[in-house]
Amino acid sequence: MTTFLQLHLLTAYPPSNPNRDDQGRPKQATVGGAPRLRLSSQSIKRALRVSEPFRQGLAGHMGQRTKLMAKVLLDRLLAGGMDAAQARTKAEEIAKVFGKIEPQDKKRPEAVQGTTLAFISPDERAFALDLADKALAGEALPTDKELARTVLRTADGAVDIAMFGRMLADNPDFNRDAAVQISHAITTHRAQAEDDYFTAVDDLQRREDTGGAHLGEHGFGSGVYYLYACVNCDLLVENLGGDKELAARGLRSLVRAIATATPSGKQNSHAHHPRAGYVRAEIGGAAPRDLTGAFFTPVRGDDLFDASARALERTAADIDRAYGPAADAVETMDVPKGQGTLAAIEDFAASALERQNA
Structure with missing residues (x-):
């Protein structure tokens, strides 16, 4: 039976614009016929990957998303003295x-890059550079199929790749299924973007010169956001080659990051650094289920955060009554009520690996 770790979070954001659409305004969604503000799952996963909990807790076990691996290899070959054309x-x-x-771009002949972002593990980067060194030594490169088997891996120590997966269109045998699913975060209540018109004053203008030297505008919004994440613990361990200790570090880092990290759009303008005020963690073998339905009807009232937390708990209880328990164990942190700690949620999440096949 597969073991799932499910995380439900409520986070209150101040006026901010952490994740923008193509117009530069906060992303939005319509849920239950009501307008909501939204943070995309892609922006949240990016925020997790570059967060301090990931960078410090998983140092040496993080992949890189890049188009520029060919440039890294080219620089290595050129530094080793290879002719420029051959090196390319x-x-x-x-x-x-x-x-x-x-x-090759005729206007920038020195530029070399891939067509898509590739998620590359530290091991794969090292194997690719090793082939470059062998080429410098005069060795022939392997054939295409052997080249893929020489460089690529289906499991290694890159925790972020193990969590969020990857697709290699030209080498699908080395794709990774994501062990972690992250939802789009939405406000639990009605919320719409607002517009901020601002001016800037020229420091050197004369006193008698009135008016601003610059006029601009940007969108912002605020609200209580619900975020859901689901971890397939068995797949996470499999993607890490059976390394349960590293998987546990990954779960701890994920919990701390998802409660504290945020997309950083317009952060200098708004200084948004919110932390989750409510976290519900669940471990069990039942089929996963999110609790977005708690907010299909927008919450109302003077205390939107408390109303959101209570709606979430009621919905979890209602689903459990109708379908049976969705989890074998539950741990919560409710900051306004003074209940629980993030450290306890981390310990609980890591314990999911001990419950596998128990």
Whole structure:
């Protein structure tokens, strides 16, 4: 039976614009016929990956998303003294295991990069650089199929790749299924973007020169956001080659990051650094279920945060009564009520690995 760790979080954001749409305004969604503010799952996963809990807790076990691996290899070959044209050919030949290479740009002939972002583990980067060193030594590169098997891995120590998965269109045998699913975060109540018109004054203008030197505008919004995450603990361990200790570090880092990290759009303008005020963690073997339904009808009242927390708990109880328990164990942190700690949630999350096949 698969063990799932499910996380439900409520976080109050001040006026801010952490995740913008193509117009530069806060992203939005309509839920239950009501307008809501939204944070995309992509922006949240990015915030998790670059957060201090991930960078410090998982140092040496983080992948890189980049189009520029061919440039890294080219620089290595050029530094080793290889002819520029040959170096480019070799760099592209190795880097293509991560995806197709852009045609050479006549305006920027020195530029070399892939067509898509590739998620590359530390081991794969090291294997690719090792092939570059062997090319410098005069060794022939492996054939295409052997090249992929030489560089790519289906399991290694890159925790973020193990969690969030990857797709390599040209080498699908080395794709990774994501062990962690992250929802789009939505406000639990009605919320719409507002507009801020602002001016800037020229420091050197004369006193008699009135008016601003610059006029601009940007959107912002605020609200209580609900975020859901689901971890397939068995798949996480499998993706890490059976390393349960590293998987536990990953779960601890995930919990701390998801409660404290945020997309950083317009952060200098708004200084938004919110922390989750409510966290519900669940461990069990039943099919996962999110609790977004608690907010399909927007919450109302003078205390939107408390109303959101109580709606979430009621919905969890209602679903459990109708379908049976969704979890074998539950741990909560409710900051306004002075209940629980994030450290306890971390310990609880890590214990999910001890419950596997128990």
